Amino acid sequence: MRYCTQHPDTCIDHKMKVLLLLVMLTAAACAAAPQDLSGKMFTFPQQTNSAHVRLETSREEFSAVTVCLRSFTDLSRNHVLFSLATPSAANDFLIFKKTAADVIELIARNSNVEVVGQEYKLNTWHSVCATWSSQSGLVQFWLDGRPSSRRFVNSGSNITGHTIITLGQEQDSHGGGFDIKQCFIGMISDVHMWDYVLSSCEIQRYVDNLNFTPGNVLNWRALQFQITGRVLLENKPVSLYECH
Numbered sequence: 001m002r003y004c005t006q007h008p009d010t011c012i013d014h015k016m017k018v019l020l021l022l023v024m025l026t027a028a029a030c031a032a033a034p035q036d037l038s039g040k041m042f043t044f045p046q047q048t049n050s051a052h053v054r055l056e057t058s059r060e061e062f063s064a065v066t067v068c069l070r071s072f073t074d075l076s077r078n079h080v081l082f083s084l085a086t087p088s089a090a091n092d093f094l095i096f097k098k099t100a101a102d103v104i105e106l107i108a109r110n111s112n113v114e115v116v117g118q119e120y121k122l123n124t125w126h127s128v129c130a131t132w133s134s135q136s137g138l139v140q141f142w143l144d145g146r147p148s149s150r151r152f153v154n155s156g157s158n159i160t161g162h163t164i165i166t167l168g169q170e171q172d173s174h175g176g177g178f179d180i181k182q183c184f185i186g187m188i189s190d191v192h193m194w195d196y197v198l199s200s201c202e203i204q205r206y207v208d209n210l211n212f213t214p215g216n217v218l219n220w221r222a223l224q225f226q227i228t229g230r231v232l233l234e235n236k237p238v239s240l241y242e243c244h
């Protein structure tokens with residue numbers, strides 16, 4: 001400010017520069033360009049009630065959903081794998097691992113169902129997919145390409161409203177309400193989301209990492225995201241059989 005009062009001519013110039021810088025910073029903060037995260041993973045190394053990744057989509061209505069991701073953890077307690085909230089439903093679409101061995105809870109439109117009997121091993125990379133259709137109301141869970149029974153959860157209404165998707169923390173409110181006892185610790189990679197139910201063949205292609213149709217809502221190869229707290233974007237180690 002001292003600079004301005006002493007030099008009225010450069011004052012405007014200085015203000016313009018500050019303004020321009022602010023505009024540029026704001027633009028950078030708002031328009032996080034999509035990134036190709038092929039070969040990368042998010043590492044969640046710590047138990048917190050804050051560290052998470054927000055995945056951005058502008059979509060605000062879904063009559064069906066498929067989410068696929070790969071995860072690695074040593075947690076035997078409750079933990080969240082995928083949390084989608086809208087203003088009207090904090091659990092509009094949720095994939096949640098329960099403490100009990102091999103129990104996965106799926107929630108759509110705030111209604112839940114448990115699927116059991118699949119081998120959710122610790123310290124192992126798993127391919128996890130979940131589907132839901134509002135028309136049938138059915139959900140299905142796929143662990144490493146093995147399907148669960150198809151179970152009814154909620155039909156007849158769509159997921160609508162401003163969509164907030166988080167990895168690492170489970171939303172008890174729209175964009176917040178995180179519980180440290182439900183946070184995810186470990187690594188997550190290859191997150192895709194589609195606005196339709198994938199066929200079993202398409203899911204198999206995802207699991208085998210063959211040429212699959214990338215998510216049309218979230219695409220790991222063109223992902224817009226925002227990291228809060230200690231979450232690292234790291235190279236995903238190749239599996240052992242790929243070592244030479």
Ligand SMILES: *[C@@H]1O[C@H](CO)[C@@H](O)[C@H](O)[C@H]1NC(C)=O
Pocket residue numbers: 061062063156157158
């Ligand atoms: C749900 O969304 C679909 C298409 O996105 C639309 O055709 C349908 O009318 C919607 N259903 C309801 C109950 O709003």
Ligand SMILES: [Ca+2]
Pocket residue numbers: 170171172179182
């Ligand atoms: Ca919770």
